[in-house]
Every structure is written in structure tokens, then in C-alpha cells.
Amino acid sequence: xxxxxxxxxxxxxxxxxxxxxxxxxxxxxxxxxxxxxxxxxxxxxxxxxxxxxxxxxxxxxxxxxxxxxxxxxxxxxxxxxxxxxxxxxxxxxxxxxxxxxxxxxxxxxxxxxxxxxxxxxxxxxxxxxxxxxxxxxxxxxxxxxxxxxxxxxxxxxxxxxxxxxxxxxxxxxxxxxxxxxxxxxxxxxxxxxxxxxxxxxxxxxxxxxxxxxxxxxxxxxxxxxxxxxxxxxxxxxxxxxxxxxxxxxxxxxxxxxxxxxxxxxxxxxxxxxxxxxxxxxxxxxxxxxxxxxxxxxxxxxxxxxxxxxxxxxx
Numbered sequence: 415x416x417x418x419x420x421x422x423x424x425x426x427x428x429x430x431x432x433x434x435x436x437x438x439x440x441x442x443x444x445x446x447x448x449x450x451x452x453x454x455x456x457x458x459x460x461x462x463x464x465x466x467x468x469x470x471x472x473x474x475x476x477x478x479x480x481x482x483x484x485x486x487x488x489x490x491x492x493x494x495x496x497x498x499x500x501x502x503x504x505x506x507x508x509x510x511x512x513x514x515x516x517x518x519x520x521x522x523x524x525x526x527x528x529x530x531x532x533x534x535x536x537x538x539x540x541x542x543x544x545x546x547x548x549x550x551x552x553x554x555x556x557x558x559x560x561x562x563x564x565x566x567x568x569x570x571x572x573x574x575x576x577x578x579x580x581x582x583x584x585x586x587x588x589x590x591x592x593x594x595x596x597x598x599x600x601x602x603x604x605x606x607x608x609x610x611x612x613x614x615x616x617x618x619x620x621x622x623x624x625x626x627x628x629x630x631x632x633x634x635x636x637x638x639x640x641x642x643x644x645x646x647x648x649x650x651x652x653x654x655x656x657x658x659x660x661x662x663x664x665x666x667x668x669x670x671x672x673x674x675x676x677x678x679x680x681x682x683x684x685x686x687x688x689x690x691x692x693x694x695x696x697x698x699x700x701x702x703x704x705x706x707x708x709x710x711x712x713x714x715x716x717x718x719x720x721x722x723x724x725x726x727x728x
Contacts, residue, residue: 430667431715434676437660442683444653446691451645456629457517460646462621467650468658469614475655476607498608501600505609506616508596511589513617514624515582523579529681530570531583536562538591539674546595547670555671558710562678565706568699569681594670594677597661606662614658672714679711 451460519528536559540551551559600609665673682704688694696704 430664437657442680445684446687454642458625464649465618468654471651471655472611502612506613508593510617510620515586519583527572530572533566535587535590542595543670562710565703568703
């Protein structure tokens with residue numbers, strides 16, 4: 415495999431922060447689309463169809479890239495390289511767990527509580543980043559993590575006793591954190607597209623097997639209107655293919671912990687979508703939570719050099 419993506423200049427880190435921020439906005443919009451699509455499509459089938467569209471779009475992009483650059487031997491040329499198989503399986507299984515467990519969590523626990531527990535990947539990411547990549551967390555990152563989690567708590571307002579849905583959501587948060595740490599571990603210059611396609615393929619296979627095992631195939635899909643199909647295409651192409659490509663290419667410039675602080679902005683986008691589309695109300699506490707989350711994101715985006723890749727421990 416080729417070399418790891420270098421940290422780069424301050425301008426490149428700022429560019430990475432901006433790109434990850436734009437990807438986060440797309441990511442946050444998916445909560446509204448998923449909620450609408452679940453009225454016609456069963457949960458795990460929705461995940462499988464989303465990743466079928468995403469894998470197909472990524473493969474098409476790689477083929478197009480190869481035709482436009484016939485001399486290119488990196489992304490398209492390494493698509494079936496044996497060196498990418500193990501990293502792709504690990505990345506894909508972590509991503510599968512995040513989506514499937516989050517879906518079950520949403521089905522069996524309140525959305526506010528599920529959002530808060532899922533956001534705990536902010537807390538878990540530094541630990542897995544240290545475990546996988548031996549990267550320490552800076553004081554500034556720690557302060558930003560605390561601010562962000564306070565904001566998520568105010569926004570989500572979790573209530574009630576621990577339920578099975580809470581445990582599903584917690585498992586999903588662990589999977590998201592592992593996935594972020596693995597991106598830093600395995601992303602290499604020239605293999606981003608291939609790693610994206612292969613891990614999406616793993617998610618497609620895993621979610622399809624889960625669907626066949628626990629859901630009824632003949633009752634999983636209802637397409638009486640075109641909206642579910644349009645939703646699946648949106649979830650699969652811009653909200654998965656493009657987002658994961660951006661993650662694989664630009665997250666290593668900042669590191670998993672700093673990237674997680676940007677990704678948590680999706681909770682604000684999702685909350686705004688709930689207000690605009692479903693008429694939900696945030697209240698003063700909710701808006702204060704949004705402000706704290708946005709402030710933590712601004713800290714990373716405005717001073718990426720202070721957040722990028724803390725020194726390795728040991």
C-alpha cells in the first residue's frame with residue numbers, strides 16, 4: 415500500500431475542515447429522509463438499498479475515473495488488491511454495525527435519547543484513536559469534546575430508564591468511533607476510492623444478510639409513490655458515496671478525534687430539519703445546545719492546526 419496521507423499545510427487542514435463540514439451537513443439531512451422513507455421501507459432493507467445504490471455509484475465513479483485517466487494505476491488499479499481486503503472488511507463491518515444498531519435503536523427508544531447515546535461516539539473516538547493509532551488527545555480537543563457533549567445533552571434531553579434500544583444505540587456509537595479510528599489507520603493516498611467501494615460492498619452484504627435473517631423479504635418494500643425510491647437514491651449517492659469519499663480523502667488531515675467534533679454538527683442539521691419538515695420544537699434549551707455544538711465545531715474549523723493529529727503516545 416502507498417504512504418499514509420500527510421498532515422499537509424495549514425491551508426490544506428482548513429480545506430479538510432471545510433469539506434468535512436459540508437459532508438456533515440449532507441449527513442445531518444439524512445435523518446429527515448430516513449424518517450420519511452421508513453413509512454414505506456422496512457429498516458434493515460432501507461440500509462441494504464442505500465448501500466446498494468452507494469456501492470453502484472462508487473463503482474461507476476471508479477470506472478469513469480479510469481476511462482478519463484487511462485494511465486492512472488492507483489484507485490481503479492488497486493480495486494481488487496489483496497492488500498485492501500482486510501482493511502475494507504474491518505471498515506465495512508464497523509460501518510455496518512453503526513447503521514444497523516442505530517436503526518434498531520431508533521425503533522425501540524426515543525429519538526432524543528437515541529441521538530444523545532449515538533453522540534457518545536465523541537467520547538469513544540479518542541480512546542479508539544489511541545488504541546488503534548496511538549494518538550493522544552490534546553487539552554483543546556478535550557475541552558471541545560466536553561462542550562459538544564453538553565450541547566448534545568441539552569439538544570437531545572434524554573429521559574427514562576435504560577432500555578434495549580439504548581443498548582443498541584450504544585453499540586452503534588462504539589461502531590462509529592471504531593470506524594473513524596480505522597479511517598486514520600488504513601487511508602492511504604491513491605486508495606481512497608477503492609477502499610470506499612469495498613467497504614460499502616461489505617455493508618451491502620452484511621445488511622442484506624441481516625435483512626434476510628430478521629425481516630420478511632416479501633413485506634419489506636412499498637413503492638406506491640416515487641418518494642421512497644428518490645429517498646434511497648439521495649441516501650445512497652450524495653449522503654453515502656460522496657460523504658464516505660470525503661471522509662476517506664480528508665479526515666486523515668485532521669485525525670479521528672478532530673473530525674468527530676465536526677461530524678457532531680449533524681445533530682444540529684437534523685434538529686433544524688425536524689423543525690422545518692415535521693414542525694418539532696426545540697425550545698430555549700435546544701437552541702442553547704445547538705449553539706454549544708456549533709461553537710465546538712467552529713473551534714475545530716477555525717483553528718485546524720491546533721486540532722490536527724496530536725502526537726502519538728509513547
